[in-house]
Amino acid sequence: MSCFPCFQNNQNVADKEQREQLPVAQPRELDTADDGAPKQEASAAAPPGDAAADNKAEATEGGGDSNLRTFNFRELATATKHFKQESLIGESGFGKVFKGTLPDGQVVAVKRLDRTGGHDSKQFSMEVLKLTQLHHPNLLNLVGYCADGEQRLLVYEYTPNHSLQDNLFDLPEDKEPLAWLTRMKIASGVAQGLEYLHEKPKPPIIYRDLKSSSILLDENLSPKLSDYGLAKLEGGGNNSLLAPKTGYYAPEYEQTGELTLKSDVYSFGVVMLELLSGRRAMDPEKPTEEQSLVEWAQPIFRDPKRFPEIVDPQLKKAYPMRSLNQAVGVTAMCLQEESSVRPLFDDVIAALSFLAVETNEPLASSIPDPEPPPAKKTRGESSSDDSDGESDRDRDRGSGRYDDERSDAEEDGNGSDYSEYTDDDEGEEYEEEEEYEEEEEEEEQEEPSRNKDDADDSSDGDSDKLSFCYSVHMRSNSISESHDGESPKSNLRLENSLK
Template sequence: MDCCFSCLGEKKKKKKKKKKPQMVKPPLEKPQIPPAAEKAKPGGSSSSRQESLEPKEEMVLSNGAAQIFTFRELAAATNNFSADCLLGEGGFGRVYKGYLDSVSQVVAIKQLDRNGLQGNREFLVEVLMLSLLHHPNLVNLIGYCADGDQRLLVYEYMPLGSLEDHLHDPSPDKTRLDWNTRMTIAAGAAKGLEHLHDKTNPPVIYRDLKCSNILLGEGYHPKLSDFGLAKLGPVGDKTHVSTRVMGTYGYCAPEYAMTGQLTLKSDVYSYGVVLLEIITGRRAIDVTRAAGEQNLVAWARPLFKDRRKFPQMADPALKGQYPSRGLYQALAVAAMCVQEQPTMRPVIGDVVTALSYLASQTYDPEVHGIHRTSLLIAPSTPPRARNRGVDQRENR
């Protein structure tokens, strides 16, 4: 079936009289970040990151849906944070696999490094966001621990690890991702991002979309994780939110990296980079490659202009087992997402439509074989008309 992309479908504190503290649950449709959380800077001294939560912060957290665990419980669940239970490690700290008797469930426990990059603010944001946001393609936060200077987050356990684990230098026991699985993961990740952008009020800008933050469950079901850098998006006549540049090099949209002006289209750019990684098998930034190939987007842009070179962009690990038409369509979506001008990028809803279609087109190499190249859509195909209205509002 022929198809083209265009057819696919901080407020000032007010002085108040002293009253007894009331337990007020923030509304589900408009998650609020407490002022104390906005003040805490992850770049501050280690002592500021180790201090206990303020009473107001504790009150807000206690009203969320997440459970509260003691440090003793989580230590017992991980055999005192044994190296045998270690799942991974990053700038934020370490993640351990454990079993909690209180919920009768295998869990993943992230222990924030008290001297690391992630402080009270990111801890609070993540708890609040994941307590209020629920979707099949967003990781489920079970609870947290804030004992003294300890900060831990408890998530559902994702048995297949991250997309990065499978896509880049997988261990011998991991099977290389086939085309169908890649498109299913890409579509699921887009749906998670769509929920943040279109189904919440105000919208949520994820700000840290990358392969290592896409976790995989049974059947390679993808879920976005790590919401410590998430920001509430612009509302009303505002076109952006201004914030210091944070995220991961190689995934940041150019306009955000240069000006600090963050929009929903900043996430769309990051998604385009991830989609390129899924298609090509290359890293966003790979210093081991030749000078002109170290930045994935910079390497891909010239190739987007010549459809005859599209097959060169397919991951060699696929061994030619992919639908030529599907490859062109996926590359066209990626090309639009990584446009330098944010107004030229599609909204995430259109990306979901396109990727859902591609994920539904099951490819069987034994039946279809290796197709001859044929271009159904070009990378220069403009976003759907709906995008133009959105872009006009953004440029007012």
């Protein structure tokens, strides 16, 4: 027989003895204070940090991260040396960021929020804990938070290489600029992080405030987005008053306050242009026509021959020409005025995947500069030697020397040769000039077809800039802009579903 019945009998006896030892339920006596009033429960007298812990426990049951730490304001003030200027390492549209060291020695970045949209402590804690459900290599890890009284602070992991802005602009002389391949890897990582925010959460998260200062670089120069999800904590986002002229916001957001997933695509295009050019999105120190980076680059987008003008001079032509063409093509598509024709991030990532790997393509520095075309001669114009000769002959005619020389030549028997040279030479020069102009016109007509052949020969199976832009344009035209809790799908997925 099985031994389980014996075990159950023994267990029942033990349970009976234990119940007999328990006191009979009686009315509970309340502890009273000296004045006879009942004492408050411990939870009511707990410090504000414990209330945040209760909020954390409640949100954790709904899927939050149980490893998220809660801090009181005094702890973070001590860690950041009371938020002194020497601890300040950055500033964004949501608040200032300070470097701090926790008691266990962990170095962190503490963001002290300026605005929290009127959220109370519990609401703020719940919104923050929702962010802990997001995990991606290109999102900055959230270590903890503080909801102590009116204070709202977020504690992030510390990135030693600071922001992309610090590594692109105003570099000290002893610091090397970011290499071309590194810039393409950063762009690819940023696009992957944004795609995750658009695709994974339900409803999708619109970053809204993407800029080079909010993209942090770790010890391997891998990008990490730092302010994701904070637009909701600030109290929404569809408000044109929140859109200052920073150079990063999409036109529809600046003009009407309309905020969509495609607004993030436009902001990404601006960051991409900063990576290519080494210029700021808005630089008041530049000439008026160059202060806005996008406005300065738009005419260059329409002329592939001018693409090298965009590139950061600090790179010293250390970039592959074909990669430049594709990178500019992706950037131009992201910066379309109409949001409906901007690509989705899965298309952007597909294009950048070819640019973020090392290749054996020749660099622009190894390609000789094209020779300038010869100056065109027009009717009535000639070389300096010819003009000098004509002026000499004119002076000779005026002085009578020309007639004397011609009569001497006729007397020597060479009058026919001399007259042929002087009378018909100008006509032959005009005919040569007309033939030269006709040849140049034929070459200009043949040039587009030659460029097309060269582009076809250099494709080698990769996404050519023009073909990529065209395919993305066609996909984008068939995308329905829907933000009812779901992120839009690419045209490829739409075609598959229709099939």
